[in-house]
Amino acid sequence: MDRADSPTLGAEGYRLRRDNAQYSVAASGARGLLYGAYSLADELEHGSFQAGEFVPRFADREWWSAAFQANFNLPLGGAFDRPIEEISAAVERIIREAPAYGINTLQLMGRAGEGGIDVSWFLHYDDFPKLQRRQLGWGIERRTAEIRKLARAAHAHGMDFLLWDHELVFPDNMLEAYPEMRGTGYPYCFSNPLVFRFLDAKLDEFFRRLPEVDGIDLTFAETHGYNLLEHGGCQCERCSRIPTEEKVRRVILAMHEACLRHGKRLEVRSYNQLPTHQAVMRKALRGLPPDIRIVSKNTVVDFRGTDYPDNPLLGAFAGQPELLELTACPEGSGYGYIPALLGGFYKDKIGRMAVERKLAGVALRVDYHLQYGHATFFTAGPAVLTFDTANEFNIVAASRLAWDPRADVRQMFLAWSRRRYGERAESARRALARSASISQGIFFVKGFSLLTHLDMVPHLATIDEELKKSYLLEYFPENSAYRATYEKLKSPSETTIAEVLAGKQAAVDAAEESLRDARGIPDLERGFTTARNAAVLWKDIAAAYFRLLRVEQGLEDGTKLTAAVRTELADACRIEKQSAQVWPVYPAARGITAYDFAREVIERGKLCCISVPSCQ
Numbered sequence: 001m002d003r004a005d006s007p008t009l010g011a012e013g014y015r016l017r018r019d020n021a022q023y024s025v026a027a028s029g030a031r032g033l034l035y036g037a038y039s040l041a042d043e044l045e046h047g048s049f050q051a052g053e054f055v056p057r058f059a060d061r062e063w064w065s066a067a068f069q070a071n072f073n074l075p076l077g078g079a080f081d082r083p084i085e086e087i088s089a090a091v092e093r094i095i096r097e098a099p100a101y102g103i104n105t106l107q108l109m110g111r112a113g114e115g116g117i118d119v120s121w122f123l124h125y126d127d128f129p130k131l132q133r134r135q136l137g138w139g140i141e142r143r144t145a146e147i148r149k150l151a152r153a154a155h156a157h158g159m160d161f162l163l164w165d166h167e168l169v170f171p172d173n174m175l176e177a178y179p180e181m182r183g184t185g186y187p188y189c190f191s192n193p194l195v196f197r198f199l200d201a202k203l204d205e206f207f208r209r210l211p212e213v214d215g216i217d218l219t220f221a222e223t224h225g226y227n228l229l230e231h232g233g234c235q236c237e238r239c240s241r242i243p244t245e246e247k248v249r250r251v252i253l254a255m256h257e258a259c260l261r262h263g264k265r266l267e268v269r270s271y272n273q274l275p276t277h278q279a280v281m282r283k284a285l286r287g288l289p290p291d292i293r294i295v296s297k298n299t300v301v302d303f304r305g306t307d308y309p310d311n312p313l314l315g316a317f318a319g320q321p322e323l324l325e326l327t328a329c330p331e332g333s334g335y336g337y338i339p340a341l342l343g344g345f346y347k348d349k350i351g352r353m354a355v356e357r358k359l360a361g362v363a364l365r366v367d368y369h370l371q372y373g374h375a376t377f378f379t380a381g382p383a384v385l386t387f388d389t390a391n392e393f394n395i396v397a398a399s400r401l402a403w404d405p406r407a408d409v410r411q412m413f414l415a416w417s418r419r420r421y422g423e424r425a426e427s428a429r430r431a432l433a434r435s436a437s438i439s440q441g442i443f444f445v446k447g448f449s450l451l452t453h454l455d456m457v458p459h460l461a462t463i464d465e466e467l468k469k470s471y472l473l474e475y476f477p478e479n480s481a482y483r484a485t486y487e488k489l490k491s492p493s494e495t496t497i498a499e500v501l502a503g504k505q506a507a508v509d510a511a512e513e514s515l516r517d518a519r520g521i522p523d524l525e526r527g528f529t530t531a532r533n534a535a536v537l538w539k540d541i542a543a544a545y546f547r548l549l550r551v552e553q554g555l556e557d558g559t560k561l562t563a564a565v566r567t568e569l570a571d572a573c574r575i576e577k578q579s580a581q582v583w584p585v586y587p588a589a590r591g592i593t594a595y596d597f598a599r600e601v602i603e604r605g606k607l608c609c610i611s612v613p614s615c616q
C-alpha cells in the first residue's frame, strides 16, 4: 500500500498495479486506500485483477437501512418487540459489506410517528425543564449507546453516518408544558419563537449526546406532529401571512445553522405526496446554501416498479447537490417476497438520468427485505437481508453504477451469478432474467400500479382510489396516454379485460418458465413458486375487479363475475394449502386476505350462492 500524489485520484480514488507477483494499491486519501484494498482482495480471490486508476464518478454514494425505521423492543421505544441486538446486527452486516462497493455514507431511516428512529429519540430536553417529567422510556441511554456503536463502525468502514429526522416533532406533553405555543385553530403556532428555540435546542442536545453522528437527513410529509406540507396549521394573523414554502424553508435553514454549529452536514428529502406539495418543495428547496444536499426519489411520491416516469424534481435545483433515491428491495414491486432483479432499470436511472441531470450521487435503500424493518410487517422468523436473497444483485448493480455509471450491467450479472450459483449459474440467470417483467406483470395493469395495497391484496375501495388518484394522472395531467388508459380501465370493455388478463397470464407463464429453470436451486424455487402464486392470484383479482365494474355499470349480468370469484377462491385455497397462511393469500402489512377480497366483491356485486371456504 502506498500514498499516491496523483491529483486525479482525489480523496476516494485508488490505483492498482502489478509487478510480477507484487500487487500494490495507491491512494491519496484513507477512503481511497480502503476501497482499493477491498477491490484488490476481491479481485485476487476471483482471479479478476485489473490494473488502472479508479475514481468514483459520483461524489455521494449512500446506503440507507430501514432496520430502525420503526421497531425493536417496545420499552426501548419501537413498535415491535424484537431484540435491539438483532436489529443492530443487521445494520452491522450492511456496514461490513459497504466498503467493497465504495459506499461513503450510511443512513438510518426512521419514522417518528411509528416509534422509529428520529433525533427526538435521544433527547432529555435539557433546555426545556418543563418537558423533563415526560415518560421518556428507560431505553434512552441504551439506544444512544447502540447508535454510537453503529456510527463508530460506519466510520471504521469509510462512511459518514447520518440519521433521518423530521420537521417539528414535538413531545406529547409539549402543549401542557408550554401552553403559550398553542395556535389558532391548530395545536401549534408556527410564529411562536419557542418553535425555533425548540429546534435549535433539540439539535444542540442531539449532537452533544451523539457527536459520532455526522449529520441528519430531514424528511417532510410523514411526521405525526406538525406536518408542514399537509397541515394548514395555525390561523393566527402572522402565520396565515407565511406561505408554506417559506415555513419549509425556515425549518431547513434553522436545521442547517444548527448542523453548521456542530460541523455536521444536512440533507433534505424532497419527498411529497401531492402535486401542490411538489410545487411547494420546488420553491422551498431552490437556492439553499450549496452544502445542503437534496434527495429525490426516482419517481414522484413513492417507488412504483420500473416504468413510471422520472421525477421532475431530479435536476430541478441548479447549484444544489442532488441525490437520486432508489430502492434495491424492490419496494413497490413485490417487497421482499419475490425475486425482481432490476439491473436494466438502475442502468437507465443512474447511467442515463443521474448523468444527464448532473446529479451528485445515489442513495440506495438496501434492506426492505429486513422483514422487521417496518412497523407494519408481521412476517414471522428472523430478519432476512437483501444480501441473503437473489435481489442482492440490485445492491450490486446500483452500487457499482453509483461508482461508474458506464459499467456494463450484463457483465456484472454474469460475474455475480457465477459467484452466487456456481455450476447452476446459467439456469439461475435464465430464471432471473425474467424476474423484473414478472413482478411488473403481477403488480401493474397497463402501466398503472393497481389492484394492490403496497403489494398486498387490497380492499376494493383501495383499488377505486388508486385508479382515480393515480400518481400518473395527478402529477402528469397533460399526458393524454395516461388519461386514455384510465378511461379504458374505469369503464372496461370486453377487449380491455381480455388485454389486461393476457398481460396477467404472460406473468403467470413467465413465472412458470422461471420456476422450471430454477429447479434444484432452493432459494429461487421458493422465490418463483411465490411469484407464480402471486401472478395467478392477481390475474384472478383483475378478472373479479374489472367484471365487478361492468356489473355495477350495467354492462353485464353477474354470471362472469360469479365465475371469476369462484376461480379466485379456489386458487387462494390451493395456494394456501401449498404454502400455508402467508403472502400473497394473507397480507403481511396493510391489505386484506384473498378471502376477504372475495367477500367484498360478493357483497358489492350482490352475488348469491358463493360460499367462502375457511380452507383449514
Ligand SMILES: [Zn+2]
Pocket (backbone or CB within 6 Å): 183, 184, 188, 189, 190, 191, 192, 234, 235, 236, 237, 238, 239, 240
Ligand atoms: Zn400562529
